[in-house]
Amino acid sequence: MRVGVIGATGAVGRELVEVLGRRRFPVTKLRLFASGRSAGTRVETPFGPVVIEEFSQDRARDLDLALLAVSGDFAKAHAPGLVAAGVTVVDNSSAFRLEDAVPLVVPEVNAAALGEAKLIANPNCTTAILVVALAPLHAAFGLKRVIVSTYQAASGAGAEGMTELERETRRVLVEGEPARNEVFAHPLAFNVIPHIDTFQPNAYTREEMKVTWETRKIMGLPDLPISCTAVRIPTMRVHAESVTIETLRPVTAEAARAVLRAAAGVRVVDEPARNLYPMPLTATGQDDVEAGRIRANPVFGDHGLDLFLCGDQLLKGAALNAVQIAERLPALQVPA
Amino acid sequence: MRVGVIGATGAVGRELVEVLGRRRFPVTKLRLFASGRSAGTRVETPFGPVVIEEFSQDRARDLDLALLAVSGDFAKAHAPGLVAAGVTVVDNSSAFRLEDAVPLVVPEVNAAALGEAKLIANPNCTTAILVVALAPLHAAFGLKRVIVSTYQAASGAGAEGMTELERETRRVLVEGEPARNEVFAHPLAFNVIPHIDTFQPNAYTREEMKVTWETRKIMGLPDLPISCTAVRIPTMRVHAESVTIETLRPVTAEAARAVLRAAAGVRVVDEPARNLYPMPLTATGQDDVEAGRIRANPVFGDHGLDLFLCGDQLLKGAALNAVQIAERLPALQVPA
Numbered sequence: 101m102r103v104g105v106i107g108a109t110g111a112v113g114r115e116l117v118e119v120l121g122r123r124r125f126p127v128t129k130l131r132l133f134a135s136g137r138s139a140g141t142r143v144e145t146p147f148g149p150v151v152i153e154e155f156s157q158d159r160a161r162d163l164d165l166a167l168l169a170v171s172g173d174f175a176k177a178h179a180p181g182l183v184a185a186g187v188t189v190v191d192n193s194s195a196f197r198l199e200d201a202v203p204l205v206v207p208e209v210n211a212a213a214l215g216e217a218k219l220i221a222n223p224n225c226t227t228a229i230l231v232v233a234l235a236p237l238h239a240a241f242g243l244k245r246v247i248v249s250t251y252q253a254a255s256g257a258g259a260e261g262m263t264e265l266e267r268e269t270r271r272v273l274v275e276g277e278p279a280r281n282e283v284f285a286h287p288l289a290f291n292v293i294p295h296i297d298t299f300q301p302n303a304y305t306r307e308e309m310k311v312t313w314e315t316r317k318i319m320g321l322p323d324l325p326i327s328c329t330a331v332r333i334p335t336m337r338v339h340a341e342s343v344t345i346e347t348l349r350p351v352t353a354e355a356a357r358a359v360l361r362a363a364a365g366v367r368v369v370d371e372p373a374r375n376l377y378p379m380p381l382t383a384t385g386q387d388d389v390e391a392g393r394i395r396a397n398p399v400f401g402d403h404g405l406d407l408f409l410c411g412d413q414l415l416k417g418a419a420l421n422a423v424q425i426a427e428r429l430p431a432l433q434v435p436a
Numbered sequence: 437m438r439v440g441v442i443g444a445t446g447a448v449g450r451e452l453v454e455v456l457g458r459r460r461f462p463v464t465k466l467r468l469f470a471s472g473r474s475a476g477t478r479v480e481t482p483f484g485p486v487v488i489e490e491f492s493q494d495r496a497r498d499l500d501l502a503l504l505a506v507s508g509d510f511a512k513a514h515a516p517g518l519v520a521a522g523v524t525v526v527d528n529s530s531a532f533r534l535e536d537a538v539p540l541v542v543p544e545v546n547a548a549a550l551g552e553a554k555l556i557a558n559p560n561c562t563t564a565i566l567v568v569a570l571a572p573l574h575a576a577f578g579l580k581r582v583i584v585s586t587y588q589a590a591s592g593a594g595a596e597g598m599t600e601l602e603r604e605t606r607r608v609l610v611e612g613e614p615a616r617n618e619v620f621a622h623p624l625a626f627n628v629i630p631h632i633d634t635f636q637p638n639a640y641t642r643e644e645m646k647v648t649w650e651t652r653k654i655m656g657l658p659d660l661p662i663s664c665t666a667v668r669i670p671t672m673r674v675h676a677e678s679v680t681i682e683t684l685r686p687v688t689a690e691a692a693r694a695v696l697r698a699a700a701g702v703r704v705v706d707e708p709a710r711n712l713y714p715m716p717l718t719a720t721g722q723d724d725v726e727a728g729r730i731r732a733n734p735v736f737g738d739h740g741l742d743l744f745l746c747g748d749q750l751l752k753g754a755a756l757n758a759v760q761i762a763e764r765l766p767a768l769q770v771p772a
Contacts, residue, residue, distance in 0.1 A: 245735045249585035249678035251628050251669065266609065273606050291717045292587050292669070292676045294729050294744045299708040303689060303731035325735040329678040329742055333587065333628070333669050340628045342585035342665040342678075353639060372635040381627045393630050395639035399581045399661040406665055408630045 101126045103426075104160050104187075106178075107169035108132035108143075108152060111259040111337075112192055115419035116167050121146020123423055133160060161185035165429070167422050168192055183218045188429055190220050190422045197221040197314055204317050207424045208365040209235040213318075220425050225417025226250055226307070226330065227314040229339055232389050232416065233409055235319055236363040237356060242348030243319075244403070246326040248311060251333045251340035252296060253380065255413045257283050262336055265289060269334065284332065293332040305330055338380035339417060341409040346400040353395045356405050360391050365416065370394050378410035386412055387420055437462045439762075440496050440523075442514075443505035444468035444479075444488060447595040447673075448528055451755035452503050457482020459759055469496060497521035501765070503758050504528055519554045524765055526556050526758045533557040533650055540653050543760045544701040545571040549654075556761050561753025562586055562643070562666065563650040565675055568725050568752065569745055571655055572699040573692060578684030579655075580739070582662040584647060587669045587676035588632060589716065591749045593619050598672055601625060605670065620668065629668040641666055674716035675753060677745040682736040689731045692741050696727050701752065706730050714746035722748055723756055 103120065107113045113134070120127060130147040133155035141152045153159055157178055160166060166187050168175050172195040179189045179196065196202040196219060203213040204221045209231050214220060223231075230248060237243065254265040260283045268279035269289040279287035286293050297306035304312075304327075311328040315321075361368045369378050370392035378390035389411035397404030411417055439456065443449045449470070456463060466483040469491035477488045489495055493514055496502060501524050504511050508531040515525045515532065532538040532555060539549040540557045545567050550556060558564075566584060573579065590601040596619045604615035605625040615623035622629050633642035640648075640663075647664040651657075697704045705714050706728035714726035725747035733740030747753055 247583055247680050247733075247735060249665075251587065251667065269605060270609050273602065274610060285711045286715060286717060290671050291715055292671060292674075292746070293715060294676070294678075294713050295708070295711065303708065303729070327680065327733045327735045327740070327742060329585075329680075329729065329744065331587065331676070331678065331744075334671070335626050335628060335669075338628075340630070340667070342630075342667065344583050344663065344665075344680075372631070372639065375621045375631065377630050379622060379627055379629060381622060393639070393665065397583075397663045399583060399663045404663070406663060408665065408667075410628070 102129045102131070102162065102164045103127045104131040104133055104163040104166045105169065106133045106155055106160065106166055109134045109138045110169050111255055111262065111414055112169035112418045115414040116169060116422060117145050119415070119419045119423045123427070125423060125426065131163065157181040157185070161187065163187045165190070165426055167426065179219055188218050190222055190425050192222045192418055192422055194224065194310060197223060198317065204314060205425050206231050206318055206421060207428050208232050208363070210318050210320065211428050214425070214428055216430060222418065222422045222425060223314045223318060224307070224310040225256060225413045226252065226339055226341065227311050227318070228417050228421050229389050229409055229411030230311065230341055230343065231315055231318050232363065232365040233343070233360060233391050233407065234315065236359050236366070237345065237405070238319060240355070240359045241351045243321070243324060244346040244348050246315070246324065247344040248326070248328045249342045250328065250330045251335070252330060253335040253337050253339055253413050254288060255337035256296065256332070256339065265334055265336065288332060288334050290334060294329065296330045296332055335380045337412060337414050338383045338410050339413045340378065340380065343407050343409060344397055345405050347403045347405065350402045351396070351405050353405070356407070357394050360394070365389060366391050368392065378408050380410055383410035383412055385415070387415055389416055438465045438467070438498065438500045439463045440467040440469055440499040440502045441505065442469045442491055442496065442502055445470045445474045446505055447591055447598065447750055448505035448754045451750040452505060452758060453481050455751070455755045455759045459763070461759060461762065467499065493517040493521070497523065499523045501526070501762055503762065515555055524554050526558055526761050528558045528754055528758055530560065530646060533559060534653065540650060541761050542567050542654055542757060543764055544568050544699070546654050546656065547764050550761070550764055552766060558754065558758045558761060559650045559654060560643070560646040561592060561749045562588065562675055562677065563647050563654070564753050564757050565725050565745055565747030566647065566677055566679065567651055567654050568699065568701040569679070569696060569727050569743065570651065572695050572702070573681065573741070574655060576691070576695045577687045579657070579660060580682040580684050582651070582660065583680040584662070584664045585678045586664065586666045587671070588666060589671040589673050589675055589749050590624060591673035592632065592668070592675065601670055601672065624668060624670050626670060630665065632666045632668055671716045673748060673750050674719045674746050675749045676714065676716065679743050679745060680733055681741050683739045683741065686738045687732070687741050689741070692743070693730050696730070701725060702727050704728065714744050716746055719746035719748055721751070723751055725752055
């Protein structure tokens with residue numbers, strides 16, 4: 101299988117290469133594409149050394165699979181051309197996620213939606229982390245409403261976001277000067293920014309609406325009431341989510357815990373007596389989404405549940421889910 | 437007015453002295469009490485230099501007003517004795533907050549509850565910040581349910597918490613070593629800890645239940661359904677809160693904004709087009725609670741509202757509210 105990673109020098113791109121290697125993806129030839137600035141650089145990969153190429157559709161047209169970790173505009177400009185050339189494309193951007201003809205897939209939830217598609221969208225990171233827990237709860241208890249507040253890491257803004265958080269935190273602590281910002285709308289060091297992506301006419305941000313729109317599409321529940329408050333906090337690469345649901349059928353914490361223990365992609369970490377609950381510290385670098393703080397929420401009588409999730413934004417929130425999608429592609433069931 | 441600050445060397449104690457000075461509280465003599473370890477230390481205050489005394493009930497019995505910034509156990513041991521000696525006590529601990537005979541007061545909300553009380557409880561920091569926004573919304577629209585997820589700063593664990601966050605963040609960035617922890621249950625640097633205070637049998641933490649119990653008492657709504665998820669994050673001294681409410685009467689973002697603009701103790705910061713919303717960066721050192729991200733929450737039809745609050749944990753969440761209580765005491769309406 102000739103696999104290309106487009107946007108290979110970014111935070112998600114680098115993680116894609118690692119995940120392909122770690123999961124022993126059947127790569128016969130790995131090619132890495134980036135901007136002209138990085139072209140020519142030789143990088144070590146689990147598949148041997150690879151020299152980064154400047155991307156062009158023409159250079160990438162003989163790939164079997166292209167994993168896109170690029171901007172929405174870039175994906176819009178190039179994904180259709182690659183697909184037309186016979187390349188299967190898994191796109192990490194938001195460009196195609198809401199198009200009816202494009203499956204938006206979290207394999208634990210809706211792998212069947214893949215069909216024979218040659219262009220597949222990888223969801224928003226917060227959404228991917230959320231639905232692996234919501235889908236089994238919906239199957240067991242039915243979802244009536246979902247309310248989410250997020251604690252999102254710097255990695256959601258790419259490698260530049262992580263670099264800025266580290267550099268500016270150092271500026272505060274070591275140089276004793278105020279933090280600065282270029283990547284984020286405000287300095288993030290020791291701060292909280294309730295603003296991710298652009299504001300929409302309804303006063304929600306686009307990030308918040310992505311969680312609504314994409315969760316509905318992935319779960320096949322086009323009318324599910326969801327409200328999200330998306331908040332950037334000074335952590336590196338794990339998104340946390342405080343989730344409240346109202347269910348259609350009665351729910352208990354114990355029953356919910358049993359459902360989540362049996363769910364693929366979820367690791368229940370819920371032993372308060374031993375100070376065990378989801379945290380970025382423990383979820384970093386982990387494939388599974390940690391779920392804990394599972395408790396009956398009396399606000400909705402015996403139909404309410406609170407839980408807390410932590411998922412690695414670069415793994416389940418991006419690179420891992422993209423590779424999991426690729427692993428399920430019908431084209432890849434035939435040996436290259 | 438002879439005023440004593442008990443626990444004067446802690447984060448809240450130091451802030452109490454500043455707030456008394458800044459608000460020109462009618463202090464004729466300021467006395468500062470702490471443990472024997474700090475006794476004898478001379479500190480500069482807005483009321484002149486003061487030598488810290490080791491606390492004893494006997495030494496403190498001729499105060500008119502004692503502001504307690506000490507543990508619940510310490511308050512339980514000493515507040516009744518001070519009151520018996522004729523001292524009016526405002527206690528920042530949780531020791532007396534839920535006792536029927538003790539008013540629990542946020543002056544903007546329930547100053548009338550003060551009556552002739554000689555012992556007054558200052559609420560939990562998260563609660564104080566929450567109710568200044570909830571109370572006017574309740575008056576205007578009626579509250580049916582409240583769901584809160586918090587983003588709580590290190591200062592909630594006192595000066596030691598702030599020191600630990602700073603020292604351990606430096607250890608990660610400068611020494612490249614893993615963060616350690618003594619004050620917090622886990623390392624807080626670049627982490628999120630969904631665990632504040634002890635776990636209760638219902639799987640909520642005591643911090644989360646304080647928000648429920650105290651909000652109900654302050655607002656005089658003993659049955660109000662409230663669920664809180666209390667989360668420690670790596671910020672210094674401002675608590676943020678993501679709040680979702682369902683109202684009894686229809687609500688719009690515009691109407692809610694007008695109500696909050698007219699509310700005492702609240703500053704509406706809600707201009708997304710100019711990137712203005714509540715943040716620790718802007719709420720630090722401010723008396724008012726910032727309220728923003730105000731929007732209709734479709735999860736509850738036309739009866740839902742989301743908002744985001746930021747309040748200085750050491751000010752409205754502690755020292756400021758305590759001094760505001762003291763300013764309203766009937767005893768203090770008579771010149772000393």
